[in-house]
Amino acid sequence: MKIGIDEMAFATTDQYIDLRELAKRRGDEPDKYTIGIGQDQQAVVPPTQDIVTLGAAAAEKLLNPTNIKNISTIIVATESGIDNSKASAIYIKHLLGLNDFVRTVELKEACYSGTAAIQFARGLVALNPQETVLVIAADIARYGLNTPGEVTQGAGAVAMLIGANPHVLAIEPTAVSYSKDIMDFWRPLYATEAMVDGKYSTNVYIDFFLQTFTRYQQLTGRKLEDFAGLAFHLPFTKMGKKALEALLGQRTDPTAQRMRKQLTAEQAYCRQVGNLYTGSLYLGLMSMLQNGRIQAGDRLGLFSYGSGAEGEFYTGIVQAGFATYLNDIQADLDARHQVSIDEYERLFNAQLGMNSADQQFDLAGDQLPFVLAGQRDHQRIYQRNQ
Missing domain, CATH: 3.40.47.10 (Thiolase/Chalcone synthase)
Incomplete structure (x- = not known):
C-alpha cells in the first residue's frame, strides 16, 4: 500500500520587505544578502498573525466536504509554540470547524519536527488506511532586529494531507x-x-x-x-x-x-x-x-x-x-505588498510575545482568513476574519 503526501498547500502573510532595502539600512552590501545568503525577500508578520492563523490558512486551502470527513488527526510541527501546555493544533481544529472526534497534538524538535510528523502520520494511516492525517508545519523565524540572523527570518505554514494512495508523493x-x-x-x-x-x-x-x-x-x-x-x-x-x-x-x-x-x-x-x-x-x-x-x-x-x-x-x-494537488504559490506571493523597513521594524516590535497583559489588536489592516484578535485573561483570542 502506498502512503504519502496526498495534497499540499502553503500560506504566508500578505506583507514582505525587499532585503536589498534592509541591507542598505543595516549598512551592508545588497549582494551579501541576495548572493551570500541567497535571499531576496522576507515575510513580515503583523501582530494579528501567528502560527495558529497561518497554519489554519494553509490547511483551509486543502479542505473540501469530502476529505474533511476522513481527517482523524491534526499534527502541528513548530518551534514557535504559543503555549507550553496546550497544543496549537487544538486552536486550528476549532478555527477550521473540524468535529470533536479528531486527535490533536504538537511536535517539537527545531526545524526537523515537520518530517517527524509525516513519519508518525504514515504509521497512523498504515493502521487505518481509510483515515487521513493533517500535518501542518508552521513557524515564525525571529532573531531580532539588527542581528546577524536577521536576514534569515521569515514566516509561513505548509499544510499536508497524509494518506493512502497519495496524489503528490x-x-x-x-x-x-x-x-x-x-x-x-x-x-x-x-x-x-x-x-x-x-x-x-x-x-x-x-x-x-x-x-x-x-x-x-x-x-x-x-x-x-x-x-x-x-x-x-x-x-x-x-x-x-x-x-x-x-x-x-x-x-x-x-x-x-x-x-x-x-x-x-x-x-x-x-x-x-x-x-x-x-x-x-x-x-x-x-x-x-x-x-x-x-x-x-x-x-x-x-x-x-x-x-x-x-x-x-x-x-x-x-x-x-501531482501538479493539481498543490496551491498556486507564486500567485499568492505576487499578491503581497511591500512594506518599508520602518514599518517592518514597528510590526516586529508589536508582537504579542511573552506579554501577559490584556491586548486588543486593530484588525482593520489584516485581510488574511484568520486573525489573532488579542489576549484577555491570559488567553489568546482567535477568529475568522470578517
Whole structure:
C-alpha cells in the first residue's frame, strides 16, 4: 500500500520587505544578502498573525466536504509554540470547524519536527488506511532586529494531507535518522528570539546530510543517478547549495548538472519568503515540483534537519497528476505588498510575545482568513476574519 503526501498547500502573510532595502539600512552590501545568503525577500508578520492563523490558512486551502470527513488527526510541527501546555493544533481544529472526534497534538524538535510528523502520520494511516492525517508545519523565524540572523527570518505554514494512495508523493520505506546533542541553535523558554552559532550550525548541517545520505546508500545500494533531484531544508537558500556542493565536489556530469538545476528550482519560493523552520523543506519541495523539471515516477530525496540536532534523509516517488494537488504559490506571493523597513521594524516590535497583559489588536489592516484578535485573561483570542 502506498502512503504519502496526498495534497499540499502553503500560506504566508500578505506583507514582505525587499532585503536589498534592509541591507542598505543595516549598512551592508545588497549582494551579501541576495548572493551570500541567497535571499531576496522576507515575510513580515503583523501582530494579528501567528502560527495558529497561518497554519489554519494553509490547511483551509486543502479542505473540501469530502476529505474533511476522513481527517482523524491534526499534527502541528513548530518551534514557535504559543503555549507550553496546550497544543496549537487544538486552536486550528476549532478555527477550521473540524468535529470533536479528531486527535490533536504538537511536535517539537527545531526545524526537523515537520518530517517527524509525516513519519508518525504514515504509521497512523498504515493502521487505518481509510483515515487521513493533517500535518501542518508552521513557524515564525525571529532573531531580532539588527542581528546577524536577521536576514534569515521569515514566516509561513505548509499544510499536508497524509494518506493512502497519495496524489503528490508516495514515501518509500527506507529512512535514515541521525541525532546528536549539539548547541548550534536554541531558544530558552524565556526568549522570544533564537540563539544561533551560524557557522557551526552550517557545518553540522552539512555533516548530517553527508552522514544520512551515505548511510541511505549503504542500506539501499542506490546512487545519486537514481534521483531526479534532492530537496533540502532551506533556512536560507545558500545552505542547501553548500550541502549539495559538499556531495558533488567538482562533478560536472549530467547528473550533477541536473541536481544543481533542481536545487535552483527548489530555492525559488524560499528566496521570496525566508526561513520557515519546520516548513522550509516542504516549501522547497513544492517549489521544486512547480518550478523544476519533475515528472511522474521520479524519485526525489529529501533531507530534513533540525538544530540541536537531528537530521533525516528519506525518499519518495512523484505521482501522476501531482501538479493539481498543490496551491498556486507564486500567485499568492505576487499578491503581497511591500512594506518599508520602518514599518517592518514597528510590526516586529508589536508582537504579542511573552506579554501577559490584556491586548486588543486593530484588525482593520489584516485581510488574511484568520486573525489573532488579542489576549484577555491570559488567553489568546482567535477568529475568522470578517
